[in-house]
Amino acid sequence: MKIPFSVPLIDADVIAEMQDTLTNTRWLTSGPKVRALETEIQKFTGGEFALCVNSWTSGAMLILRWFGVGNGDEVIIPAYTYSATALCVMNMGATPVMVDVKEDFTIDTEKMRAAITPKTKVIIPVDLAGYPSDYDAIKEVVNDPAIKSLFVPDSDKQKLLGRILIFSDAAHSLGATYKGVSSGLISDVTVFSFHSVKNITTGEGGGIVLNLPQAFDNEKELAFLRILSLNGQNKSAFEKNQIGGWKYDIIDQGLKVNMPDLCAVVGLAQMRKYKDELLPDRNNIFHYYVKAFSNYEWAIIPPFKNDGTESSYHLFLLRIKGFTEEQRNKMIECISERGVGVNVQYIPMPMLTLFKSKGYKMADYPITYDLYKNEITLPVYNGLTEEQLHFVVDAVIESYKTVSEKKE
Incomplete structure (x- = not known):
């Protein structure tokens, strides 16, 4: 008997959804299937604001770009994680500050506290293997008046938040709960992975869920992130392809990290069950x-x-x-x-x-x-x-x- 380490689920439902895309909707890049997958993610997590992208790494970079993280900034991460947690930071010009973990594989919050400096803009706890980090302890640290006094905002988003951003590396934790709260609603921002070996896969892909505090309009931030994911273009190719829909604008320096429908169909069929x-x-x-x-x-x-x-x-x-x-x-x-x-x-x-x-x-x-x-x-x-x-x-x-x- 041979048992591989990981096999993605490609069943009749996935094949039917793919067939529908290829023969009926006949649209391959971001379109109705991506929006349908985002809706399923919202329903499952309880989060109202979801955006699909083409990988966890690109989703993480998009969030760091949105928050204004760049040269001279620091982002605290655990040393025990896949390299993408650090590379997304480095790709934006910032410095990953690694700290040790506890015996349960999650970030050591005391070491995290000790690593915070005026350069710290974001903390990325990692839910390794799908087991959530201690978010109450993390929130206690970032909301500590002494820690908040160290925070030096350099962008409008940072000024609005007024503290270090808590951004969950939930690449593994779609379906996990922390003290009864669904992954996606535990921190300010959550990014899931839909890589081929994950619980839900789109081959390559990721999903962002926003849960920003009341100072933010999450709906508007999601709309802006959608634009940022399309090179800063205020219309998707699907929208431009509609009759009379050719006109568009580039409103910001974005990234090209959108998920195509051709990938979304696999995850869509899986998410439904x-x-x-x-x-x-x-x-x-x-x-x-x-x-x-x-x-x-x-x-x-x-x-x-x-x-x-x-x-x-x-x-x-x-x-x-x-x-x-x-x-x-x-x-x-x-x-x-x-x-x-x-x-x-x-x-x-x-x-x-x-x-x-x-x-x-x-x-x-x-x-x-x-x-x-x-x-x-x-x-x-x-x-x-x-x-x-x-x-x-x-x-x-x-x-x-x-x-x-x-x-x-």
Whole structure:
């Protein structure tokens, strides 16, 4: 038996939606299917203001551009995340300030507080594997009068907010809740990912949900972001294509990051059954692993539910107690030889060439390294059968035994 690490859900509903686009609407770039997907995101999250873009990274850059983040600014992020969290900051000319995480993989808010300077404009907590960060603690920090007094606004949006922006990297957490609040409504701005390996996919894509405080008109900000996502053009190609709709204006220096309908159709078909079918299925797969590995002292179960906070069950981050990085790597080789695809989420950024060259040092993030060195990500995706899950579990257990015996 061969079990890949991730397989996107392409079923009859997705194919029918694609067929409708190709034969009926006959529109490929941003149009009615994107708007329909945005509506489904609004319905699912409870957020009224959603915008689809062509990747999480471009959505993040769009938000930073909208907020006026640029040269000389700092954005605080956890060291344990995929590199896009840092690259979106660097692409806008700002500096990512990395801080260590806690044992639950989420940003350490005390270290975050210590990293804030007058240059800090944004904090990007990461809901790694779909488990939300401690947003109450983050909000307490940014609203602390002493922290707010450090904030130096350089743009109209920054002046209106009057504090550091909380922008959730929710690439993994569509469907998660924080103390009963849906991901999308927890922070000022949320950006989801619809990459091919995510819970909902458009192949490549992302979704922005605005939840700005009362000082902002979220509807107007969304309309402006839509324009910014189209090179600052005040009409989409679909609108210009209507009879008599040719005239347009460029009102700001935007980016070209809109999602095409051709991608949106895949996510649209999936979103319509995410709440009732796809998310519960992922929950069941995750809990199969929880039950199976809870019997073993060496298996460290990842966080998934606590006091009204619940994961989106995007990834199962199994950790192997007492293993070194080298032993973990050998265990992955053994699992792979048994026909199971696994992964590591993620190689910490300070270990990667780009970030090492910019002076980031792994020694500054000890918890991040401790979590990474013995972590193995197991397959979680719709369509996995109980027989396949049993096969995965057996492969992991037997591989642990193989490596442990060599250790002894």
